[in-house]
Amino acid sequence: MELSQLRTLIHVAELGSLSKAADRIGIAQPALSRQIRMLEEELSVRLFTRHGRGMVLTDKGREILEHATRVMTELEEIRATASDLDAPLRGRISIGFPPTVADILSLPLVAAFRRTHPQVELRLVGAYTGHLLDWLHRGEIDVAILYDPNSARSLRSEPLLLENLFLIGPPDSGLSGERSIPFKDLDGKRILLPSTRHGLRTIVEQCAVEAGIALHIAIEADSYATLKDLVRHGHGWTILPLSPIHDDIAAGRLAAAPLIDPAPVRQLVLSYPADRPVSRLTRFAGETIADIVADHVERKVWPGRLLGRGQVRTP
Amino acid sequence: MELSQLRTLIHVAELGSLSKAADRIGIAQPALSRQIRMLEEELSVRLFTRHGRGMVLTDKGREILEHATRVMTELEEIRATASDLDAPLRGRISIGFPPTVADILSLPLVAAFRRTHPQVELRLVGAYTGHLLDWLHRGEIDVAILYDPNSARSLRSEPLLLENLFLIGPPDSGLSGERSIPFKDLDGKRILLPSTRHGLRTIVEQCAVEAGIALHIAIEADSYATLKDLVRHGHGWTILPLSPIHDDIAAGRLAAAPLIDPAPVRQLVLSYPADRPVSRLTRFAGETIADIVADHVERKVWPGRLLGRGQVRTP
């Protein structure tokens, strides 16, 4: 196995054609044909099926492609380590967030890029996890923060945060950050939540089961703004992360209290595609996001628990 | 950059000598000298310092070595994917655990290996995190479960579990799994804990600060068995994970209750060395441990919250 063979695999997989890959790489097509054949012989596996107009990866070929792209990522990391790239990164990156996360991270992330890599063109995309997953797979975004997509197709995800969810009520509800509410106390209360296809709803329903109560879901609304408004006007209570409620609490429009026994939480992960090499720009973005999240949690601006690797990160 | 150069880098780094590496690899020493030199020229970096009797990695060389070992790991994964190795793994592996974790995982882990890879020689090593870290770095163990070593030197860690800690009392203490105890209620109680260098102690003290109380540490003992005995004989209460207490509770010797507001938890991670390629045997062990932990948490045998990647794992 040689690096040139893995590079050829990657190019041919992307272009679907030895001839196009030859044009791209600047090497004669028969040389690429031979490289692929020798790789297939060494591994004793068919990487591509051939047809009259090109070639397509087999299932096994696709699996091997993922590892090949990781090899390329490690090689890029070797080069970057060797050169200690301090020159500002350039190029364009698309980063996806759930809307509430975008509210928290956008400004500090933009500030960090402006400070260290001003020539980078950022595209910040707010959408729900299902859409973000699609766009990651399609290559329309490079990296995304997602709520725990356990059944996600091939992604490489790093846990970021366990985010606490809070009970949100009107200002005269007596809810306070200083006094936790046992989940059982929600029995019989009018609760407003997003619809069943929303991950937050699933988490809250699991907590209700665990607490041994049935929730009275008075109204379903997928928009946090709508839920907030309804709560403000006394139509019931809701359960949301604290981050979109900060300003409302500070302005006396809403009140919030932690829930316990059980405490509803959800996991946020940072996800990259597994079938494309991850650029230095993308890795910088991921590291910067992780740093900002850590800072927010440590300053208790974002209530939750940091999750992370013991792995030392290069500065 | 070529794979042969990276392999040479790895061998020379390990043996400290081109001549020894030449013997090992079966290629003439001048060829290896030139490979290293060409790699250094391409990267514009010194990988080794030379002295009269061999050569030693520079700091930069060490960083690059880590990436090179990951390249080798990916290549091994490519070969394994290609061949769909179902043949039983062979060889020897050392796995480290904190003692209480060893109690939970040893039997099912041994059973899993016996069932799928009976020719593997397991060495299960119980020790505290500090020792396990040392042994991982020294190559004396291949993989370890650790309590969150955030300041650990270069390891590759994957979060496994947030483990809940419980209040442990004598059987007549009225403690029950059904009724959570607010942390504040520990104010004024006689508490028995491990010493300050024990990670659990740090977590509990942080919780006390958060609850706004001061803990009365009547006795310090690092042995869980000692703590249990002291509690049984009415010398106070302790705070431990539930797993070492299961049998004592079932036998009516001790009682336990969840703590809340805040709930003390600690993070377990699965750690591999970053400067050596991770063998398939080691990866199988890691995956098997993760599966067993997941099973225990799902059956509520091990109270806590699973942490994991969204990444699809090959079966």
Next chain:
DNA sequence: GAACAGATATAACTATATTGTATATCTCGA
């Protein structure tokens, strides 16, 4: 159905890269 275009695979040859051999040079230990 035939012709043509686009594609892959193979053979043979050429060019380039890598390895081996010989040996110079250096450092360290006895």
Next chain:
DNA sequence: TCGAGATATACAATATAGTTATATCTGTTC
């Protein structure tokens, strides 16, 4: 000081990769 162990360089030998030529196949168009 000498010898052993080590690395570095020059040159020759060998192996590998790329190019050219061309056979073969498939799909599209007329």
